[in-house]
Amino acid sequence: MTGFWVLDYLCLAAILTAAVLVLRLPSLSSAVMAVSAMGTVLSLLFVVLGAPDDAHAEVVVGAIALPALFLIAIGKVRTDVHDRGDLGEREDL
Amino acid sequence: MTDVYIAVAIAEIVIGGLLLVRLARGPSVCDRVVALNTLSTQATLSLLFYSAFADRSIDLDVAIWLAAFSYLGTLIWARFLERGLL
Numbered sequence: 239m240t241g242f243w244v245l246d247y248l249c250l251a252a253i254l255t256a257a258v259l260v261l262r263l264p265s266l267s268s269a270v271m272a273v274s275a276m277g278t279v280l281s282l283l284f285v286v287l288g289a290p291d292d293a294h295a296e297v298v299v300g301a302i303a304l305p306a307l308f309l310i311a312i313g314k315v316r317t318d319v320h321d322r323g324d325l326g327e328r329e330d331l
Numbered sequence: 332m333t334d335v336y337i338a339v340a341i342a343e344i345v346i347g348g349l350l351l352v353r354l355a356r357g358p359s360v361c362d363r364v365v366a367l368n369t370l371s372t373q374a375t376l377s378l379l380f381y382s383a384f385a386d387r388s389i390d391l392d393v394a395i396w397l398a399a400f401s402y403l404g405t406l407i408w409a410r411f412l413e414r415g416l417l
Binding site for chain 1 (some may be wrong): 334337338340343344345347348351355357360362363364370371374376378382384387390392393396397400401403404407408
């Protein structure tokens with residue numbers, strides 16, 4: 239049974255790492271990728287804690303649909319904003 | 332035998348942590364996309380081995396969804412990086 243707790247805490251650590259990456263990564267698309275990674279590991283945590291129906295919703299919404307919506311929003315903003323510094327991004331990424 | 336299953340599931344999550352490091356440090360955006368896709372694959376494998384450990388076959392549905400939609404997510408990323416807009 240200790241393996242269950244090890245898997246539980248490892249999932250929690252991965253979710254926290256991905257959440258910190260969302261805040262710390264300098265480019266917008268990389269932060270969106272970290273959001274997608276967080277959704278993927280969160281769905282795994284839902285399964286480990288015994289809620290596979292929540293994991294279904296989290297896979298579709300948290301790992302795919304939410305990053306796709308963010309990508310659409312970033313793409314539409316980039317067509318209007320030509321200086322990428324206005325988006326809070328570094329130029330070299 | 333169930334110890335082997337949970338050990339493999341834990342090992343896949345450890346590999347996922349290494350992939351998060353690559354997602355953080357990747358010099359180009361291609362490294363990050365590949366790291367994200369591989370992270371989805373590792374999560375699927377970990378989920379399969381965990382459902383074998385816990386003997387709950389209903390968790391296999393989530394693994395199927397994750398495998399199918401991680402492919403779709405990588406496709407969305409490729410289209411975004413090619414055109415800049417979906």
